[in-house]
Structure formats: C-alpha cells, structure tokens
Amino acid sequence: MAEGGTTLEFTPTWVVAVVCSVIVIISLAVERLLHFAGKYLKKKDQKPLFEALQKIKEELMLLGFISLLLTVFQERINKICISENWLRNFMPCKKPSDDKDEGTTAHFQTFFSPPVLPATVGRRLLSEDSSAPTYCSIKGKVPLLSTTALHHLHIFIFVLAVVHVTFCALTILFGSIKIRQWKHWEDSAAQKNYNAEDVLQKKFTHVRDHDFIRNRFHGFGKSVAVLGWGHSFFKQFFGSVTKSDYITLRLGFVMTHCRGNPKFNFHKYMMRALEADFKKVVGISWYLWLFVVIFLLLNVAGWHTYFWIAFIPFTLLLAVGTKLEHIITQLAQEVAEKHVAVEGDLVVQPSDEHFWFNRPKLILFLIHIILFQNSFELAFFFWILVQYGFDSCIMGQVRYIIPRLVIGAFVQFLCSYSTLPLYAIVTQMGSSFKKAIFDQHIQEGLVGWARQAKKNKGLRKAANGNSAGSPPGAAAVQMTKVREEDALLRSQAKGTEIVTDQRSNSSS
Known part of the structure; x- marks a missing residue:
C-alpha cells in the first residue's frame, strides 16, 4: 500500500502497544495532576480556584467530545461530495495558478480543498491513500473537507483551548501579584484605631487639599470633562491605582456596606472576589466559539483578517481601562463639586450609575472577550507556525506579523498589570457587594x-x-x-x- 495508507491489520503489534502506552501514560499523568491540584486547593480552602479548576476540566471534556465527533464522523465527512466550483472562492490562500509569485500559497489550501502538496504527504492520516481514487473523485467531485484538513482543524481547536486557559491563568497570576502589593496599604489603614463615629466626626478635611481629589479633580465645565477622559486614558499606563486611591475607595466601600466594622479587611475580600471571577473568565462560552467560526469564515486571502482582528482586544482593553480610571475620577468629582470641607475623613459614595448601563458585571464580560480574542490571535499564530511554517501564505508578510505579535504581547501585559487590578478595586464601587464578602x-x-x-x-x-x-x-x-x-x-x-x-x- 502507499505511504500513510497502512491499516492496523498490517501494523506490528508492538508499535500499536507502544503508541497506546504513551498516550495512556500522558493522559493519566494529566488527570492525576489535575486531581492533586484540586485536593491542594480544597485543603487550602480555595473553593473559587477549585471551581475554576473544575471549569478547566469541563473545557477539556468538551475538547474530548469534539475530538470524538471528528474521529467518528471523519469518514462520513469525507463522503460529502460537492462541485469543485464551490471551493474556488473564499480561500485563505491563492492557488499557485492564480498567483505565480507566491510559491508557498498552497500550504493552507487543504483547509478547504482536497489537493495535498508533497510537503504535506507525511502528515496524512491512516485512513488516506494518495494512490487510490477517493469516493468523491469517482463521482467527478471533491470532498467537503479532506482528512488532512479535518485533522489540522482538530489540532487548532485543541491549541486554542489550551492557550486560552494558560493565558487566563497567567493574567490572573500576574494581576494577583500586583494586587498583593497593595497589602501594606490595607495594613496601614487597619492600624488606625477608630470606629464608625470617629471616621465622620474626628476632624475636618479640606476637600481640595486631599491627595485623592488633587490627583483626580480637574475643575468644572465640558472642556474639563474632556480633559478628565484624556487623563483617565493615560493614567491606566502608569500609576493606575495610588495609595490615596486605595485608601479612599476602601473607606467608601466600608462605610457603605460594612459601617459597623471600619477595620474590615477589604484587601482579602477583593482577592476572594477576584478568585470567584476567575472561574467565569477561564471558560469558553458559546459566543466565543461563534467568534471563532466567524473568523474562520472571514480568513480570506488578501483581506488580512488575522491582522485587523488584533485591534479588537486592543481597542476594548483601552476602552475598559479608560472607563475604570474615569469611574475613580467621577467619584472624586462628585465629592469636590458638593463640598468644600467635610467633617471626618473623605468618603466617596459607590453607585452602579458610574458603570456602563448601570451594570458593573459588564466589565468582567468585556475582559472575558479581551482575553479570549487575544489568546485566539496568539494561538492561531503558533498553530500556523508549527503546522505550516513561517513562510506559509496564511502567515502573511512580516510587516503584518510583527505588529500583530507586539499588540498581543502589549494586551497581555497591560491586562495583567493594570486593567485587571483596576477591575478588582473599581468593580467594588457598585451599589451592592459580592457574596465573597463572607467566608x-x-x-x-x-x-x-x-x-x-x-x-x-x-x-x-x-x-x-x-x-x-x-x-x-x-x-x-x-x-x-x-x-x-x-x-x-x-x-x-x-x-x-x-x-x-x-x-x-x-x-x-
């Protein structure tokens, strides 16, 4: 039989046994690793992170089910025959006959059409036989999706899920490191010996002289409002949360939701709330899978979709960071416009009205989309790099590749060290508190x-x-x-x- 066409009937048993042993060992190792990680989190009483781990297991189970469907229905998909004219449009790469200058343009055409280049013969699956006529070729047609293309699509879905979970975990890890740096601010606030009455009555505070107001209040008028948005945009890149911001926002939360306990550990509550949100971010919802399908549809040669789509998470991230910074500015603006001096410490009033559509949870939804789209961009790049090589036509020109990678790295860094910590504290400035306030x-x-x-x-x-x-x-x-x-x-x-x-x- 031709290369790549040998079945298990003519394969040495020791080869089958060795391959199966390696697969089983790797699978059991991953399963045991997740099991011990779950036991460790339960032992440390980290139920939110344990639930996030369960979410990861659900994603792996979904991938396993997708893999099973692709394997079971592989032969049937190959027998869905269509006219070759249907495959001449909406291709990721132009055929060599259409563009003779591009010698590598046929690398990705197997994604939508059956012809396979000699460079990809070695990647054929066991069920393919390059010398024998196929089911559709006998009818003068072509299969809807070749076995090789189906196999590559299978690998891409797996890479996407793994990269998304990994990048989300890294974002939460680095964001948590940044938030833990605020712990000494919490300790300094807790060292004050005061009660609820002392907070409001022990002294007079001149509003304009307060550090929180000086850094955030820009005066009155429409032109100043525009200046406030501009300040919020640039503020997210450096010193997004200062000590005066943290102390003031913490006091506003405590006096609104925990008035009887001014020494409430706000930092510990923030960390518990962030861990609870992590299980929502790490999952891949149906609308995110819909985004993947739309991207695959629009990935047409010459459109450079993979490049332009990189600006979606980039733009959303800048918008979210600016909005979170502007909410802090609005809180300062409210106090400065109403008071010249206040009795006691300066206290801001949390409210849902400062958030888009009065919904603080919308910020988490947008962060979820940002992390997934950025993961999708980088996963798609690495998949093309490994599967087809850097010179693949779908990879595009270097002038498109470098900005795409720079944007992806920038989004990952800014989301980890600025946007996520901002979200952790500003989202507590809503009208209600989260259940993480309780143990x-x-x-x-x-x-x-x-x-x-x-x-x-x-x-x-x-x-x-x-x-x-x-x-x-x-x-x-x-x-x-x-x-x-x-x-x-x-x-x-x-x-x-x-x-x-x-x-x-x-x-x-």
Whole structure:
C-alpha cells in the first residue's frame, strides 16, 4: 500500500502497544495532576480556584467530545461530495495558478480543498491513500473537507483551548501579584484605631487639599470633562491605582456596606472576589466559539483578517481601562463639586450609575472577550507556525506579523498589570457587594438558610390555604411547626452575623 495508507491489520503489534502506552501514560499523568491540584486547593480552602479548576476540566471534556465527533464522523465527512466550483472562492490562500509569485500559497489550501502538496504527504492520516481514487473523485467531485484538513482543524481547536486557559491563568497570576502589593496599604489603614463615629466626626478635611481629589479633580465645565477622559486614558499606563486611591475607595466601600466594622479587611475580600471571577473568565462560552467560526469564515486571502482582528482586544482593553480610571475620577468629582470641607475623613459614595448601563458585571464580560480574542490571535499564530511554517501564505508578510505579535504581547501585559487590578478595586464601587464578602462556610450557611426560609414560606401559605377545610387541630399543629422552624432559622442567622463580625475583626 502507499505511504500513510497502512491499516492496523498490517501494523506490528508492538508499535500499536507502544503508541497506546504513551498516550495512556500522558493522559493519566494529566488527570492525576489535575486531581492533586484540586485536593491542594480544597485543603487550602480555595473553593473559587477549585471551581475554576473544575471549569478547566469541563473545557477539556468538551475538547474530548469534539475530538470524538471528528474521529467518528471523519469518514462520513469525507463522503460529502460537492462541485469543485464551490471551493474556488473564499480561500485563505491563492492557488499557485492564480498567483505565480507566491510559491508557498498552497500550504493552507487543504483547509478547504482536497489537493495535498508533497510537503504535506507525511502528515496524512491512516485512513488516506494518495494512490487510490477517493469516493468523491469517482463521482467527478471533491470532498467537503479532506482528512488532512479535518485533522489540522482538530489540532487548532485543541491549541486554542489550551492557550486560552494558560493565558487566563497567567493574567490572573500576574494581576494577583500586583494586587498583593497593595497589602501594606490595607495594613496601614487597619492600624488606625477608630470606629464608625470617629471616621465622620474626628476632624475636618479640606476637600481640595486631599491627595485623592488633587490627583483626580480637574475643575468644572465640558472642556474639563474632556480633559478628565484624556487623563483617565493615560493614567491606566502608569500609576493606575495610588495609595490615596486605595485608601479612599476602601473607606467608601466600608462605610457603605460594612459601617459597623471600619477595620474590615477589604484587601482579602477583593482577592476572594477576584478568585470567584476567575472561574467565569477561564471558560469558553458559546459566543466565543461563534467568534471563532466567524473568523474562520472571514480568513480570506488578501483581506488580512488575522491582522485587523488584533485591534479588537486592543481597542476594548483601552476602552475598559479608560472607563475604570474615569469611574475613580467621577467619584472624586462628585465629592469636590458638593463640598468644600467635610467633617471626618473623605468618603466617596459607590453607585452602579458610574458603570456602563448601570451594570458593573459588564466589565468582567468585556475582559472575558479581551482575553479570549487575544489568546485566539496568539494561538492561531503558533498553530500556523508549527503546522505550516513561517513562510506559509496564511502567515502573511512580516510587516503584518510583527505588529500583530507586539499588540498581543502589549494586551497581555497591560491586562495583567493594570486593567485587571483596576477591575478588582473599581468593580467594588457598585451599589451592592459580592457574596465573597463572607467566608465560604458562612456563604453556604446563608444559602441553606435562604432555601429553608423559602420552603417554610411555601408551607405557611399551604397551611393557611388548607386551614378552612382541615380539622382545627391539624392546622394548628402545622402552623406551630412552621413557627418553630422560623425561630430556629432566625437564631441561626443571628449566630451567622455574630460569627461574620468576629471573623472580620480577627482577619483585620
């Protein structure tokens, strides 16, 4: 048989055994690694990160299912025959007959058409036989997707998911390192011996002399508003969060949501909230897969789609960073416009109105898109580099490649060290707080309490509705049981609040 066409019937058994052994060993090693990582996170009481790890496992399972579908339906896909005229348009590379100057343009044509160059013969799958006529060639047609192209598409999906998960993990890691540098600011704020009344009454603060206002307030008028946006744009590149910013925003959060505990550990709460958000960012949602399909559709020779699409995460990142900085500026602007001096420390008022469409969660959604699109850009580059080589026509000219890589590295760096830390603190300036404000066991207790209270509410309605047709004694017994459960729940809730206060004070 021709090279690449040998089946398992004529393959030495030791070759099959060795290959299967290597695959099984690698798979078990990865599975054990994820298992021990999960046990370690549970031991360290890092449930948000453990849930993020479970999300990664879900993505790997999805990839395994995609791999299974591509393998099982490979032969059937090869037997979907279409006219060759359908494959002459929307190609990533021009055929050599169309452009004689491009000697490497046929590297990627197997992605959409069946002809395979001699350089790619060695990459054929076991089911292909270059000498034998194919099912579609007998009919005078071509297959919808060749076996080689299907195999390359399979590899690309795997590379994309792995690169996305890796880049998200690196972003969160570097962002967390940056946020941990603020820990000494939290410690200095916690060292102050004050209570809620002292914060508001112990002294007078001249608003314009406060560091937070001096750095953020730019005066009044429309022209100054434009200046404020410009300042916010450039501020995200250097010193995005200063000590005065952190102390003021922390105090605004504490006085709004934790008024009874001014020494609340705001930094620890931020880290827990960021870990909880990580499990949402690391996943690949359906709309992100839709983006992949649209890109593959628009990846036409001469359009340079891979280059222009690099500006999408770049533009979104700059817009998000500018908006987050401007929210801090707006908080300073509100205080400076309303007061000349305030009694006590300067306190800002968090509000959802400062965010786009009054939705702080929209920022996380945009960060998710930014990280995925940037990962997609870099994954696509490395996949083309390994699969087809640097001289592939789909790689494009060097003048398009270098800016693309520079933009990708810049987006990754800026998102890790500036935008993500900005998001971690500014997103807390909404009208409500996240459930990460409670420790994990307290969160579980509150959720259980809420479910039981909802169940008792339904039982109370049922008891009131059946009291007319039921014996008086039975209705009274049922209502008594409901009241007893309600009293027990109220006592549990009160105990939870006490534990929360104690743990918050001890963590400070």
